[in-house]
Structure formats: C-alpha cells, structure tokens
Amino acid sequence: MSEFMERFCRLREEKKYGELIAAIPYAQLMGVEFSEDEQGDLVFWLPFYERNVGNTVLPALHGGLIGGFLENAALIHLMWNRESQEAPKIVDFSLDYLRSGKAKPLFARCEITKQGKRVAHVLIEAWQEDRAKPIAVARAHFLLSSPAA
Template sequence: MNLIDKLMAAKSSNDYSGIIELIPYAKLLGVKMDERDGNPFFTLPFNQANIGNAMLPALHGGAIGGFLENAALLQLMWARESNEIPKTVDFSLDYLRPGKAQDLFAVCDITKQGKRVANVLMTAWQEDRDKPVAVARAHFLLV
C-alpha cells in the first residue's frame, strides 16, 4: 500500500497511527493526530520523559519544537496526498510561555504551497488556545 492509499484509509477511519509510524521521531514523541472540523488536530500526550526542567516542571523545548515540526509535516502530508514525505528546509520557533507537565495541542496553517516549497505556521497551547505555549514557522521542500 503506497502513502496516498494509507492517507485515504486514515482519513476515512480518522486513525492516523499508521501515518505517524512512517515518521520515527513523531512515533518516539508519541504524537497523536485526528481530524476536528475537517482539519488535522495534533496532540502530544504528557510523558514524563519530555520534561526538561524538573523544578517547574516544564516540557523540554526540544520536545515542543519536535512536536510542532512533526505536526507541520503531517499537515502537509494530509493536505497534499503525495507519496513523498516533505523535507524540512528551515524551522523557526518562538517560545511564549512554559509548557506545563500536561498534554500539548497544536494546529497548523499552510500559508503557501507551491509545486516545490510550502510555508507552514504552527501554534501549540495547553489549557487555552488564546494563550499559546509556542508558535513556529517552517519551509518545506515538496519532493
């Protein structure tokens, strides 16, 4: 089964675990994906291994960044329905507040998608979507 077939099956069942399996770091982090209101919605379930500052405790910035980058990759795969996984060209991340020791949520917005490059904005939050933990911007090479 090729990637497009896997994406179609995932969309019809709203079970994206088979797609996440294709991205080892997303699998390692425990990224979850489903559809809400016709768009991908991403969750990073709390995991003690993702704590970076045990004194607060707060999520490690690398776990937050990795979660957002993988969410953007998955968003592009979902939108493009291509047999290729996009390649990250650059990634810029702004931390806005500490990520608490709880689940982290994210949505992505593809701001421009050409034949070869796509730009994606990502937002992560916990309790209140209007109080993001981090926002990121990335460019991806569409193979």
C-alpha cells in the first residue's frame, strides 16, 4: 500500500476530513471541504473563492473548476466507500453543465452506480442554493486495480 493510501485509511478511520483534503494538493488549492451527514453519506462543498472564478462579469465559477471539484468528489467518495490497497484511476469523466455556478457555495453528492472487479461507475450531482436545481451532473469511470494486482 502506498504511503498516501495508508494515510487516507487512517484519516478516514479518524474522520479527519480537513487533513484528508490537505493530503490532496489540488483539492486543497480549490478549497474543498466535506463530511458525513447523519446517514453516513458524504457531502462535499466548496465555499466561494475569488480564485475559482471563470467569468468575472456575471460572476460565475470556472466550468473547469466545477469539473475538478466533481471529479475529486467522485474519487474521494469511491475511496471512502471501499477497501483497497491502491487509489482508483480515473478513465473518463463526462460533465453536463445545467446552470452557471454563482458566486456562492457549491455542493456535491456522489453515488456509486456500479462497482465491479475492475471498473466502478460513479454519478455526481452539484447544486448551490436548491438541491432540486442542480447546476451540473457528471459521471466518471474509475479503474480499480492494475493488471498486476
């Protein structure tokens, strides 16, 4: 197991959400936060930061930033919910933008649609003020093991 996976498992055990984000440099740069809700499901959020803006006139969050936030949420969600010796590898990522991301906090939840031996499929939904009005939906495939494993 890599040092990163060992650290991930320990921080998951201790539910140290902030330290876990700090272990993933780009998640830390975006400013991602997350925790478990009452049901034990993960919810991710991103407070509004000027550095994440992609349209200064509206203003709106950068579409790529929204993508990175969702992709990162899917990865953590998957790692949080399975026992593994190695980090999953993203294969493809598809994202539909439904509304512009306002200068407000952004939230996301994920669902593992299918987890096979080699591949997992994860759905991700992002919203701001109203969960019934998603601003983006995405899905990702992850490879779960390397051929040698």
